[in-house]
Amino acid sequence: MFNFVFQNTTKLVFGRGQIAQLSSLIPTDKKVLITFGGGSVKRNGVYDQVKKALAGHNVVEFWGIEPNPAVETLRKAVKLGLEEKVDMLLAVGGGSVLDGTKLIAAAIAQPNLDAWDIVKSGSAIKQIPFASVMTLPATGSEMNNGAVISCHETKEKFSFRGDYPEFSILDPETTYSLPAHQIACSLADIVVHCFEQYMTTTGQSRVLDRWAEGVIATAMEIAPKIQADQHNYDLMCDYMYSATMALNNFIRMGVTQDWSTHQIGHELTALCGVTHGESLAIVYPGTIDVLREQKKGKLLQFGSRVLGINEGTEEERIDKVIEKIEAFFKSLGLATRLSEKKIGVDVVEEITRRFNERNVHLGEAQNVTGDVAREILMKRL
Structure with missing residues (x-):
């Protein structure tokens, strides 16, 4: 084996009913931008669980992060986050939503840089805190420090690395309704x-x-x-x-x-x-x-x-x-x-x-x- 240094800082919260833990995992003094995909979380009940758990928190919502998240969409979320002065992000959905959220976290923390330039650099030097409620297992993004982002304008897709999620909630029952x-x-x-x-x-x-x-x-x-x-x-x-x-x-x-x-x-x-x-x-x-x-x-x-x-x-x-x-x-x-x-x-x-x-x-x-x-x-x- 080669020499290596390993540190994974994500707290994994696993099992049925664990979405309720959001109320204690996120401090009430945080202003949270919750990011979503196309709306499946409303149909499968996850959205209601998240909203109930965060009833006492100050939250803003951003919808529409697509599969293979596009930087063009994520720039809109960055703009919203900066306007609302959010200081934490919560991705609710699959790996694409979380990958996109990782870039949003970097672009909010570095407002002088364009989001695509961060991706092309290969690393996010700084990010605001982020976490996830994972509903589609695949990417492993819930417990790693990587993300993959697409650019529709140039028809390119690249990865970058940054921080790990602070925590990720995985409730296997959220997978029951997946296509x-x-x-x-x-x-x-x-x-x-x-x-x-x-x-x-x-x-x-x-x-x-x-x-x-x-x-x-x-x-x-x-x-x-x-x-x-x-x-x-x-x-x-x-x-x-x-x-x-x-x-x-x-x-x-x-x-x-x-x-x-x-x-x-x-x-x-x-x-x-x-x-x-x-x-x-x-x-x-x-x-x-x-x-x-x-x-x-x-x-x-x-x-x-x-x-x-x-x-x-x-x-x-x-x-x-x-x-x-x-x-x-x-x-x-x-x-x-x-x-x-x-x-x-x-x-x-x-x-x-x-x-x-x-x-x-x-x-x-x-x-x-x-x-x-x-x-x-x-x-x-």
């Missing part, structure tokens, strides 16, 4: 989050290998059970907690990582509007196919430990691993080919151009360039 497609996309996101921290180099950490394998195996095991019974509390607990553990930085400490699938997927979202989780389902089988030689050890290890693939030559076993991972994404009802989303070579060439223009070098070996990204995507046509 099946959203759950499918989030399960793909959970699994690929783990893969991108795990499917790199063998022999780095037995502890983190087993941890990542456990989260992936859990997600794969519960996926068909959730499809059959979305109101099973214990299942949804595992689902929600898996999302948090997949990307709260616990399984990446001191080991190599490969985020090339996410970066390629971000381009598919920015250029074509592909839902993030589905973009990963399309790209990831191609990534591990093209990079099969350098990932051989981990592919074989995962095949044996998690998928029970122990027979055949190494190449045959790797083929089976890739097939089974793609089959899992298909079982969720997700597209796994660009052609299923009517995306052709023109988009592949544009992503290649962008990566080469930025001199991109991704992956554990820093060898995923624009040309390698092109090879990955051409396998997914």
Whole structure:
């Protein structure tokens, strides 16, 4: 393992009925801007729970943060927050609402900077306090210090890092009303989050290998059970907690990582509007196919430990691993080919151009360039 320093400061408040804890978690002397998405929290009762818990607090509301939050929308929230002189933010919704809120927190704290410039810098130097009530498990944003923001004007999507949420409330009952497609996309996101921290180099950490394998195996095991019974509390607990553990930085400490699938997927979202989780389902089988030689050890290890693939030559076993991972994404009802989303070579060439223009070098070996990204995507046509 490499040397590392780790500190995760988020207080995780987990379980049914925990939204009521907001009344004590947020001091009454704070003026709070509550950020929301498109309104599903009003239909599933979460909004009423939040308002009841914060009945004695000074709050302002901002609605309309979209999936793949757009900086154009977030600038409006920043303007409102500055006008209202808020000193804390509460994101209520999914990972996109929280990601957007992280940028709002940075832009309010640094009013001399444009929000998109903060994103492009890669880090938020300063943020006002923020917290979350998470209703759609996927991004792990509730317990990490990252966020991903889109710009519609330039058709770009980039990530930045800053502070951790002060606290995050996760009530698995809030997932009961989620659309099946959203759950499918989030399960793909959970699994690929783990893969991108795990499917790199063998022999780095037995502890983190087993941890990542456990989260992936859990997600794969519960996926068909959730499809059959979305109101099973214990299942949804595992689902929600898996999302948090997949990307709260616990399984990446001191080991190599490969985020090339996410970066390629971000381009598919920015250029074509592909839902993030589905973009990963399309790209990831191609990534591990093209990079099969350098990932051989981990592919074989995962095949044996998690998928029970122990027979055949190494190449045959790797083929089976890739097939089974793609089959899992298909079982969720997700597209796994660009052609299923009517995306052709023109988009592949544009992503290649962008990566080469930025001199991109991704992956554990820093060898995923624009040309390698092109090879990955051409396998997914």
